[in-house]
Amino acid sequence: MSGPAACRICSGPLRLLHRGTGGQARSEAFSPTNHQPGGYGDLFACERCGTVQQPSLPSGEPLLDLYRSMHDEHYLDEEYGRRRTARRLLRMMPSGGRLLEVGCGHGLLLDEARAAGFDVEGLELSRKAAAHARHVLGLVVHEKPLAEHRGGPYDAILLADVLEHLDDPLGAIDRCVGLLAPGGVLCLVTPDPSSRAARLAGAGWWGYLPAHTFLLPRATLRELLRERGLEVVADASLVRSFTLRYWMAGLAERGGALGAAVSALRSVVPRRARLSLSLGDETVLLARKGVRFADGRGVARAQPASA
Numbered sequence: 001m002s003g004p005a006a007c008r009i010c011s012g013p014l015r016l017l018h019r020g021t022g023g024q025a026r027s028e029a030f031s032p033t034n035h036q037p038g039g040y041g042d043l044f045a046c047e048r049c050g051t052v053q054q055p056s057l058p059s060g061e062p063l064l065d066l067y068r069s070m071h072d073e074h075y076l077d078e079e080y081g082r083r084r085t086a087r088r089l090l091r092m093m094p095s096g097g098r099l100l101e102v103g104c105g106h107g108l109l110l111d112e113a114r115a116a117g118f119d120v121e122g123l124e125l126s127r128k129a130a131a132h133a134r135h136v137l138g139l140v141v142h143e144k145p146l147a148e149h150r151g152g153p154y155d156a157i158l159l160a161d162v163l164e165h166l167d168d169p170l171g172a173i174d175r176c177v178g179l180l181a182p183g184g185v186l187c188l189v190t191p192d193p194s195s196r197a198a199r200l201a202g203a204g205w206w207g208y209l210p211a212h213t214f215l216l217p218r219a220t221l222r223e224l225l226r227e228r229g230l231e232v233v234a235d236a237s238l239v240r241s242f243t244l245r246y247w248m249a250g251l252a253e254r255g256g257a258l259g260a261a262v263s264a265l266r267s268v269v270p271r272r273a274r275l276s277l278s279l280g281d282e283t284v285l286l287a288r289k290g291v292r293f294a295d296g297r298g299v300a301r302a303q304p305a306s307a
Helices: 060-068 075-090 108-115 127-136 169-179 196-204 218-227 244-252 256-266
Strands: 014-018 043-046 098-102 119-123 154-160 180-191 230-237 240-243 274-277 282-289
Touching (some): 075 108, 075 240, 098 169, 218 282, 244 256
Parallel strands (some): 098 154
Antiparallel strands (some): 180 282
16 A cells, blocks of 8 residues: 655655554544544654654545544543643633634533633534533534634634644644734644654554544644744643543553553542643643734734733
8 A cells, every 4th residue: 555655744755654454434433532542544754844644534524524423422521630631721821812722622621711711712513512512511612614714813722632633734723823813822732743652652652543634743843833933932741630540441442461450450449539640742832923013024022912
């Protein structure tokens, strides 16, 4: 099976990184809680920028349709931890102003942002997730892709666990830059294939999923933001909060002797025991849009979005 000719991020040469075992893309495999290793198509890595890509996935409307029909019945099982993770992420951002979350899911982060004083709005393709955000949480959520959204300008735009699902991540970043107000911030959260955890886990790394189209290394993502006139003001690894049983389930899915042992122990762990942890393999980048002078020359150092 021949691979793509060139990287879609930088046009550099590609090499086969991991041979895939997955078949046709299915919406069930795209759910956020699906972290079972394997099942993906052939993965290629760019020798220039390091981006890992899965070219066998559909693009355009066929890909969007998969997300429209996607439903994750176990997502809200970890609502407490997901909200705690959201609050930790929001503390990195300037307070107040208009916030747009792209791929807002069930609306948990938007709900936390609203409580923190943001004027919030979301985009979500999953019909069932969007319905929960609108009808249960009372949020403003549009069922449309980012390319079709005409709102703004926004003081903050957030894409958490979204960039790696898009068939045109560069176009998405460009669109966000256009929607940002001068001095506004763009927050990106995405798996880092250049991380130590990813290298150690190899083909079984949790970031190699059937739904992940492009995985951009931290350094590459920083450079892409700089090329678009954004100033990177924060660079961190995401700390997630889940029940200990959830973390153990992820280990058990890896199989082998360790997986069997963890699976046996999981049932005796208290259901409410929780753990906040960073594996160092999820990038959180916060970048600020520069403020141009009235005559269009130069870029002044941006002020906080809440100023």
